[in-house]
Amino acid sequence: MSIAHHRRKQPELVRQQLLEVAARLSLELGASGVTLDAVSQAAGVSKGGLLHHFPNKMALLDGLFDDLTGKLDRTIAEEMRNDPVAHGRFTRAYLACVFALQDETDTQGWQVLTIALLSEPQLRARWRLWVADHADEFVGTDSSVGCLLARFAADGLWLADILKSHDVDQQTRQAMRTQLVALSLQ
Amino acid sequence: MSIAHHRRKQPELVRQQLLEVAARLSLELGASGVTLDAVSQAAGVSKGGLLHHFPNKMALLDGLFDDLTGKLDRTIAEEMRNDPVAHGRFTRAYLACVFALQDETDTQGWQVLTIALLSEPQLRARWRLWVADHADEFVGTDSSVGCLLARFAADGLWLADILKSHDVDQQTRQAMRTQLVALSLQ
DNA sequence: CATAAGATACCGTCTAGACGGTTTGTCAAG
DNA sequence: CTTGACAAACCGTCTAGACGGTATCTTATG
Numbered sequence: 001m002s003i004a005h006h007r008r009k010q011p012e013l014v015r016q017q018l019l020e021v022a023a024r025l026s027l028e029l030g031a032s033g034v035t036l037d038a039v040s041q042a043a044g045v046s047k048g049g050l051l052h053h054f055p056n057k058m059a060l061l062d063g064l065f066d067d068l069t070g071k072l073d074r075t076i077a078e079e080m081r082n083d084p085v086a087h088g089r090f091t092r093a094y095l096a097c098v099f100a101l102q103d104e105t106d107t108q109g110w111q112v113l114t115i116a117l118l119s120e121p122q123l124r125a126r127w128r129l130w131v132a133d134h135a136d137e138f139v140g141t142d143s144s145v146g147c148l149l150a151r152f153a154a155d156g157l158w159l160a161d162i163l164k165s166h167d168v169d170q171q172t173r174q175a176m177r178t179q180l181v182a183l184s185l186q
Numbered sequence: 187m188s189i190a191h192h193r194r195k196q197p198e199l200v201r202q203q204l205l206e207v208a209a210r211l212s213l214e215l216g217a218s219g220v221t222l223d224a225v226s227q228a229a230g231v232s233k234g235g236l237l238h239h240f241p242n243k244m245a246l247l248d249g250l251f252d253d254l255t256g257k258l259d260r261t262i263a264e265e266m267r268n269d270p271v272a273h274g275r276f277t278r279a280y281l282a283c284v285f286a287l288q289d290e291t292d293t294q295g296w297q298v299l300t301i302a303l304l305s306e307p308q309l310r311a312r313w314r315l316w317v318a319d320h321a322d323e324f325v326g327t328d329s330s331v332g333c334l335l336a337r338f339a340a341d342g343l344w345l346a347d348i349l350k351s352h353d354v355d356q357q358t359r360q361a362m363r364t365q366l367v368a369l370s371l372q
Numbered sequence: 373c374a375t376a377a378g379a380t381a382c383c384g385t386c387t388a389g390a391c392g393g394t395t396t397g398t399c400a401a402g
Numbered sequence: 403c404t405t406g407a408c409a410a411a412c413c414g415t416c417t418a419g420a421c422g423g424t425a426t427c428t429t430a431t432g
Contacts, residue, residue, distance in 0.1 A: 011381060031217065031305040036418060046383050047419085053381090057418065117349070118301045119217040124349055131351040145361045148354070152342030152362075159341055163303070163310055165317040168334070175331045176338075197407065222392060232409045233393090239407090243392065 015053050017043045019064050026112035031119050034112070036060075061116050065123060068113050069130055072097060088184030090138040091147040095184070098154040099177055102161055111162050146186035153180055201239050203229045205250050212298035217305050220298070222246075247302050247309060254299050255316055258283060274370030276324040277333040281370070284340040285363055288347055297348050332372040339366055 021043040026034045036057060040050040054060040079093035101107050117123045135143070157176070160166045168176070207229040212220045222243060226236040240246040265279035287293050303309045321329070343362070346352045354362070 014381085030307050035416080037416080048384070048421090049382050051419070052383095055419095115304045118304055121214075121216050127349060128351045135352065145358060145365065148352075148358065149339055149362055149365060152346065153335055153339040154342065155345055156338030156341030159345060160338065163313060165314050166321065166334075172331060172334065176335055179331065179335060200407085221390080223390080234395090234410070235408045237393070241393095 011053070014043070014045060014049070015063075018045065018050060018053060018060070019067055022060060022064060023112040026115055031112075031115045034116075058120075058122065061120065061123060062126075064113060064116070065126055068110060075100075085185070086141050088142055088144070088147050088150075090134065090142040091150050091184040092181060094151055095154050095177065095180055098158045099173070101158065107161070110158075114159075114162055142184075144186065146183040150180040150183040153183075197239070200229070200231060200235070201249075204231065204236055204239060204246070205253055208246060208250060209298040212301055217298075217301045220302075244306075244308065247306065248312075250299060250302070251309060251312055254296060261286075271371070272327050274328055274330070274333050274336075276320065276328040277336050277370040278367055280337055281340050281363065281366055284344045285359070287344065293347070296344075300345075300348055328370075330372065332369040336366040336369040339369075 018039060022034055022039050025038055025042060029038070036047050036050055039060070040047045043050070050060075054063055075097050076090070076093040079096045080089050083089045083092055101110065113123075117127050153176075157168075160168070204225060208220055208225050211224055211228060215224070222233050222236055225246070226233045229236070236246075240249055261283050262276070262279040265282045266275050269275045269278055287296065299309075303313050339362075343354075346354070
């Protein structure tokens with residue numbers, strides 16, 4: 001009968017907190033820092049509590065994946081709705097997401113996802129599926145070499161953001177985006 | 187008095203074998219599969235033997251990093267020697283490396299490196315340094331928006347190769363390269 | 373509307389095994 | 403006969419997860 005037992009129950013909030021903490025830990029301590037102990041402790045929950053929400057570690061990572069791809073999908077869908085030109089519409093929406101990433105709060109989440117993605121073969125497969133699904137869905141409008149190239153460049157920029165390997169000033173960034181949008185139209 | 191004691195000693199070969207195995211394991215089992223036990227066993231060496239060559243795990247990863255960036259540097263240098271045009275010379279050499287990657291044996295090594303890179307904050311820092319050094323060295327010839335973009339696109343393609351997320355046919359691949367080379371000249 | 377009967381959301385403890393690293397010993401080559 | 407190149411056993415720590423319990427929430431019923 002500890003104090004923790006007596007606090008108000010707010011399962012959805014705790015769940016969200018756990019995902020958020022998992023994301024934060026991975027970029028502070030690396031992927032190996034994402035342990036059940038560390039996550040649960042940092043989220044102010046017991047390990048048992050964590051395992052109640054996510055029955056095993058993979059489920060935690062899966063949860064993160066779902067959460068983030070869900071948000072990504074919604075953002076892309078919204079971005080596409082505001083684009084009158086059909087050709088390259090998906091690519092431009094994708095570009096918008098990547099370029100918006102740097103000052104959004106979700107960046108952290110994406111960082112851990114990328115790391116986990118590369119580390120865990122199982123998640124790599126899920127990502128493969130995500131890409132294949134979208135490539136399939138927009139094969140009519142977004143499969144030109146220009147579109148492919150634009151998306152690859154966006155991925156490269158995104159990777160650079162994550163690794164903080166290059167620092168690109170805002171002006172150059174804008175110039176790149178303009179050029180990539182042009183590519184998506186060709 | 188095991189067999190291993192009686193075989194001819196060839197430290198350099200064993201060292202190379204250990205690096206190679208570490209690379210292979212990571213893409214078969216993920217980054218978490220790269221354990222001292224697994225690596226040493228798969229390389230046919232005892233753990234003590236592994237730790238003789240690399241005093242700790244970080245040293246093993248560092249060794250991989252040195253090995254691979256060393257090869258990359260040499261390939262880039264050679265590629266640059268055969269390029270008469272100054273502007274974007276480094277970028278084109280970089281492109282050549284990435285596009286050559288897919289059918290080379292070193293691909294595996296690069297895969298583990300990328301994974302380790304993202305996982306280990308310490309290696310992230312080393313990569314940051316590598317990029318900064320090269321960006322600095324070729325600031326006169328390779329810092330145009332076109333060059334930047336071309337390199338980012340190459341990184342994206344490289345990531346896709348690693349994740350096997352997109353499969354790009356050889357023809358499209360060639361078309362992309364042509365376009366990226368053109369970008370490097372602008 | 374009160375309340376009993378679950379269902380849900382946790383907590384705290386425990387354990388088997390993995391993992392990085394140490395130590396001590398052995399063999400072979402120069 | 404010294405030294406480099408390993409082997410083999412061992413150790414402390416960390417980690418994922420199981421488990422049994424307790425407190426809060428919800429819902430159906432009288």
